[in-house]
Amino acid sequence: MRTLSKRSEFLAANRGLRFPMPGFVLLVRPRGDGDDAPGIGFTVSKKVGNAVTRNRMKRRFRALARAVIPARGIAGADHVMIGRPGGNDIAFAELGEHLDSALQRAARKLAK
Structure with missing residues (x-):
């Protein structure tokens, strides 16, 4: 799994x-570069809250990504999780279910 770091990668994923989903928006974009490693990026704007709130949300997203993306992520695609207000109030297990559901929807949509 590779981490997105450049602004151009985030803009391409957009x-x-x-x-x-409740708590976040998942962006998925196939890269088409022949590399099967899924890419992951996180972004949480100041609209979500102060620095402590934003950093907590990013830590939770990183933990979710480590648990779910290698097994259920789309190979050769970039995944970006955008934090939404109230995302920290949702239980971690429930966020995992939402991410799993979003990845399943993405796989169905890309299979067409």
Whole structure:
């Protein structure tokens, strides 16, 4: 699993598919570069809260990604999780279910 770090990678992912869920929005975009490693990136804006709130949300997203993306992520695609207000109030297990559901929807949509 590779981490997205450049702004251009996030902008490219924004042109992909969007899957809004409670607590976050998942963006998925196949790279088409022949590399099967899934990419993952996280972004949480100041609209969500102060620095402590944003950092906590990013830590939770990183833990979710480590647990779910290697097994259920789309190979050769970039995944970006965008934090939404109230995402920290949702139980971690429930966030995992939402991420799993969004990845299943993405896989069905990309299979067409």
